[in-house]
Amino acid sequence: MQKLKKYAATKAGRDAIISFGIVIIAFIVMQALLAADMVSSLLEGLLVPICAYVVMAVSLNLTVGILGELSLGHAGFMSVGAFSGIVAATCLSGTGAPEPVQLAVSIVIGGICAAIAGVIIGVPVLRLKGDYLAIVTLAFGEIIKNIVNVLYVGLDSSGLHFSLLEQRFELAEDGEMIINGAMGVSGVSRLSTFVSGFVLVLITLLLILNLINSRAGRAVMAVRDNKIAADSIGISTTRYKLMAFVISAAFAGMAGTLYGLNYTTTTANKFDFNTSILILVFVVLGGLGNIWGSVIAATLLTVLPEMLREVGDFRMLIYAILLIAMMLFNNSPLKQRILEKRGMKQMEKLEKAEQSGKEGA
Amino acid sequence: MAMLEVTSLGISFGGLRAVDELSMKIEKGGLVGLIGPNGAGKTTVFNMLTGVYRPTDGGIRLDGQNLIGKKPHEICRLGVARTFQNIRLFGGLTVLDNVKTGLHNEITYSLAESLFHLGGYRKKERQMDEKAMELLEVFGLGNVAGYQASNLPYGKQRKLEIARALATDPKLLLLDEPAAGMNPNETGELMETIELVRERFGVTVLLIEHDMKLVSGICEYLYVLNFGRLLAEGTPAEVLKNPEVVTAYLGE
Numbered sequence: 363m364q365k366l367k368k369y370a371a372t373k374a375g376r377d378a379i380i381s382f383g384i385v386i387i388a389f390i391v392m393q394a395l396l397a398a399d400m401v402s403s404l405l406e407g408l409l410v411p412i413c414a415y416v417v418m419a420v421s422l423n424l425t426v427g428i429l430g431e432l433s434l435g436h437a438g439f440m441s442v443g444a445f446s447g448i449v450a451a452t453c454l455s456g457t458g459a460p461e462p463v464q465l466a467v468s469i470v471i472g473g474i475c476a477a478i479a480g481v482i483i484g485v486p487v488l489r490l491k492g493d494y495l496a497i498v499t500l501a502f503g504e505i506i507k508n509i510v511n512v513l514y515v516g517l518d519s520s521g522l523h524f525s526l527l528e529q530r531f532e533l534a535e536d537g538e539m540i541i542n543g544a545m546g547v548s549g550v551s552r553l554s555t556f557v558s559g560f561v562l563v564l565i566t567l568l569l570i571l572n573l574i575n576s577r578a579g580r581a582v583m584a585v586r587d588n589k590i591a592a593d594s595i596g597i598s599t600t601r602y603k604l605m606a607f608v609i610s611a612a613f614a615g616m617a618g619t620l621y622g623l624n625y626t627t628t629t630a631n632k633f634d635f636n637t638s639i640l641i642l643v644f645v646v647l648g649g650l651g652n653i654w655g656s657v658i659a660a661t662l663l664t665v666l667p668e669m670l671r672e673v674g675d676f677r678m679l680i681y682a683i684l685l686i687a688m689m690l691f692n693n694s695p696l697k698q699r700i701l702e703k704r705g706m707k708q709m710e711k712l713e714k715a716e717q718s719g720k721e722g723a
Numbered sequence: 724m725a726m727l728e729v730t731s732l733g734i735s736f737g738g739l740r741a742v743d744e745l746s747m748k749i750e751k752g753g754l755v756g757l758i759g760p761n762g763a764g765k766t767t768v769f770n771m772l773t774g775v776y777r778p779t780d781g782g783i784r785l786d787g788q789n790l791i792g793k794k795p796h797e798i799c800r801l802g803v804a805r806t807f808q809n810i811r812l813f814g815g816l817t818v819l820d821n822v823k824t825g826l827h828n829e830i831t832y833s834l835a836e837s838l839f840h841l842g843g844y845r846k847k848e849r850q851m852d853e854k855a856m857e858l859l860e861v862f863g864l865g866n867v868a869g870y871q872a873s874n875l876p877y878g879k880q881r882k883l884e885i886a887r888a889l890a891t892d893p894k895l896l897l898l899d900e901p902a903a904g905m906n907p908n909e910t911g912e913l914m915e916t917i918e919l920v921r922e923r924f925g926v927t928v929l930l931i932e933h934d935m936k937l938v939s940g941i942c943e944y945l946y947v948l949n950f951g952r953l954l955a956e957g958t959p960a961e962v963l964k965n966p967e968v969v970t971a972y973l974g975e
Contacts, residue, residue, distance in 0.1 A: 372869075373817070569838050576837035576844070577827065577851075584813045584824045591811035594773060595891050596799035596828045605834065651815070 374575040381567050381654040385416075388661070389560045396556075404668055412664045413559025414440075414621035417566045419644035419656035421613035424570055426642070427651035428579070429606040430586030431488070432496040434638050435503025438483075439476040439611040440618035441633035445510055447472030447619025448547050448628065452517055452540050455551060465553040469562065469619045476615020479506070480608040488603045503638055510630035515541040546629030547622075554624040562620055563657075566613050571653060573609065582606045647688050726751040726927055727772075727895055732781035734771060741767045742951040745781070749895070754921055754928045756938045756959070759948035760971055765931045766808055768948070769897050773805050774798040785895065800828055804893035806884040808900045808931075814873030818864060818883055821872050822855035825890025830854070858886045861923065862916065878909050882916065889924055896920070898930040902937050910934055914941050939963060947971070 392409065395401045418440060425433045450471040454464045483502045487495055514529040515522065518537025525531055533539070541547055573579045581602045584592040589599050622628050644663055648655030666684065670677040725748040732745040742764040749755050757765050770776040772783060774795040783790040790798055813821050830851050836842045859865045862882040867875060872883060881901060888896060901917070902910045914937055921928055932938050938945065939959040947954040947962055949971045955962050962968055 572840045573838055576840070577823075577830075577832060577847075578834050578837040580816065580820055580824045581827055583816055583820075587813035587815050588811045590775065590795075591807065591813065592824075593775075593795035594799060594805050594807075594811075595825045595887060596796045597824070598794075598796050 374571070377653060378567075378571050378575075381571065381657060382564070384654055384657055385560070385563055385567065392556070404671075405665070408664060408668060409556040410554045410559045410624040411621060412661055413556070413563050414617045414624070415641065415644065415660040415664050416563050416657050417617035417620070418614055418641045419648065419660035420563075420566050420570055420653055421610045421617065422641050423645045423648070423651065423653060423656045424573075424606055424610040424613075426645050427649075428574060428586065429582050429603060429610075431491065431603070431607075432493075432642075433499040433607075433610075434496050434635070434642065435483075435499035435501070435506070436610075436614055436641050437633040437635070437637035438503035438506035439479060439614035440621065440637070441506050441510055441630060442479045443472035443476040443615025443618025444622030444628060444633065445513075445541055445547070445618075445630075446475035446615070448550055448622050449515055449517075449522070449540050450619075451551070451553055451623055452538075453522070461553055462558065465555075465558055465623060468553070468623065469616045472619030472622075473612040473616040476618065477608050477612035479615075480611025481604070484604045484607040484611070488600070488607060500635065500638070503633075503635060507630050507634055510541070510633075511544045513541050514539070514543055544629070546627060546631075548627040550623060550626050550628065552624060552626060554620050559620055562616060566616070567653065567657075570609075570613070574653075578602065578605065643685065647685070725749060726753075726786055727929070728782075728784040729772075730782045730784075732768070732771060732778050732783065734767060734776055734779045740951055742771070742778075742948075745948070745951075745953055747946055747953075747956075749927060749929060751894075751927055752921070752925070754917070754941055754943050755930075756942035756945045757929060757931050757948060758933070758938055758945055758962075759954070763948040764951040765948055766899055767951075769805060769899055769931065772798075772897060773803055799891055799893075802892075802894035803897065804888035804891045804895070805897035806881070806888055806899055806901065808903065810877075810880050810884055812872045812880055812884060812887070814871070816872055817868065818859065818870050818872050818875065819852070819855055819868040821883055821887050822858055822890050823851045825887040826851050826854060827891075829890065829892055855890065858890055861919070862886045877904055881905070881913070885916070885920065889920065889926070893926055896926045896928050898928065898932075900931050900933065902932060902934045907936075910937055913937070917941060935963070 392401070396406070418436065422433065422436045425431055425436070447468040451464055451468040454467060483499070487498050487502065490498055512527050514525045516531060516533045516537055516539045517523070518534040520534060523531035523533065529543070581592070581597045582605070584597055585599045585602050592599055618633070644660040645656055647663070648657070648659035667677060667681050670680055673680060727747070727749040729745060729747040733743045734741050745768065757768065759765055767776065771778045772790070774790065774793050774797070778791060785801055785803065788801060790801065793801070813824060816824065830847050832843045832847045836844045856865060856868060859868055862885065864879060864883060864886065867879065872880070875883060885898065885901065898917070902913055905913060917928060917930070918941060920926065930942070942959055944957070945959055945962045946956045947968050954971055955965045955968050
């Protein structure tokens with residue numbers, strides 16, 4: 363107990379307890395509601411996407427909040443993860459391994475493929491900064507979308523076949539097409555479950571919070587706060603920027619696999635610029651660098667538009683107004699004052715402590 | 724052999740010759756000042772020493788090792804640490820974490836250990852905490868270790884920057900106007916701190932300063948820069964009597 367209290371007193375400890383607390387409580391409540399059959403089929407269908415979006419938001423927060431670089435192409439990594447994960451799952455489906463194992467392996471493969479894409483994109487892109495970096499990541503997101511749109515992948519007894527632009531391979535009789543160009547994938551066996559999504563969220567939170575609270579994480583934040591100073595104390599800024607970017611891409615890929623294996627059909631257009639922006643909205647609303655904020659924002663903003671279906675035509679109008687209201691609150695003088703007060707209190711405490719120290723001496 | 728050897732160092736930005744034919748020698752354990760009017764090129768010299776700028780010509784050697792063409796983080800690993808004229812702290816991190824970041828290459832563990840908090844993580848983090856707290860105590864910052872660095876008052880931010888630089892275990896410490904914006908009391912305190920740092924950590928110090936009281940009070944040797952060229956060098960007493968130096972500072 364004592365240990366827990368001490369842990370909760372640190373900022374890192376507080377963040378971890380809040381993040382895990384929210385996720386675990388939400389999971390237990392949902393499971394109870396599911397058991398009692400009190401969940402609408404609409405919400406039930408949203409459970410896995412919510413988990414995927416939470417992982418997306420947390421991973422994008424690593425790039426935008428912790429590394430401090432605006433990325434507008436995060437859905438691209440989700441796409442890479444989704445399609446490579448689906449290919450992996452299709453290859454594994456014949457092995458007879460239990461479904462959770464198939465899913466886990468597919469997710470790992472999706473993550474690795476997205477990480478590779480992260481390296482390829484990160485090396486040139488991270489030479490830029492600010493708006494320029496944002497624009498180039500946007501372009502890469504679109505490039506990934508367009509490549510997947512003309513990608514043909516098939517599987518038969520002799521292995522995997524790839525081609526671009528048009529189908530240039532003949533499949534044996536037992537073969538099947540996995541990715542069919544702009545038609546995307548269809549007939550995917552739905553491996554993703556709410557429990558697996560929950561586990562992925564927990565793993566993501568654990569690893570990303572661990573990272574933030576470590577030598578590597580401090581180096582990344584140092585680069586964000588002051589690149590020149592970080593250089594001056596011996597931190598290789600290029601290396602840590604790339605590291606954060608690639609880890610972020612890897613988790614986006616895993617979220618993509620989870621998402622892709624939740625639907626029987628998926629097309630590349632699902633992972634377009636709008637999706638990237640949607641996830642960025644989660645991160646900004648949840649607070650840059652605030653991991654549990656991302657979790658809440660991703661959940662609320664995924665559920666909200668669906669819940670608003672009842673109001674029919676006004677749905678997107680209300681959604682937009684709510685978004686604006688939240689943005690306004692985040693920048694409001696009220697919130698600023700609360701934050702300032704906290705800073706002032708620290709200063710006051712400091713002065714008092716000093717005075718008492720001087721009197722003591 | 725001198726610890727830091729700078730030979731006919733020069734740099735041009737387009738047509739502007741910011742520093743020209745600068746030669747300096749700093750012995751191990753020395754406390755040397757680099758002074759000069761505004762715009763004389765002092766900070767540019769620091770930027771060349773730490774690899775932020777690449778000199779157009781000349782050489783820099785630290786203990787015989789060439790520093791030209793090395794990246795800033797590589798130069799830091801070779802033992803050169805610095806502070807900045809406009810304070811550059813990691814404002815979003817706590818005071819303690821600022822110093823722990825300085826220990827980045829002193830106490831290391833792998834990325835896997837970072838992600839999973841396994842292996843040496845706990846032990847190394849504890850070592851880091853202890854060493855960082857020790858450094859903070861030296862600068863009287865122990866009681867603010869948990870505060871966000873950007874919330875500290877100005878004087879303490881300066882001290883924190885020096886503490887962070889020392890965390891990298893440097894041979895040579897470059898201080899860029901450490902007394903800027905300080906009142907006479909704080910400057911006096913700072914002078915004591917610099918002396919203390921030199922004795923306790925065995926570092927060689929090169930500092931840029933405008934405050935003549937500080938410079939003549941603690942520096943053993945001075946280099947005077949004017950319009951990017953070396954105007955004079957010598958002990959503080961010699962240099963401050965030099966008519967050319969007086970003219971450079973006060974005009975004809």
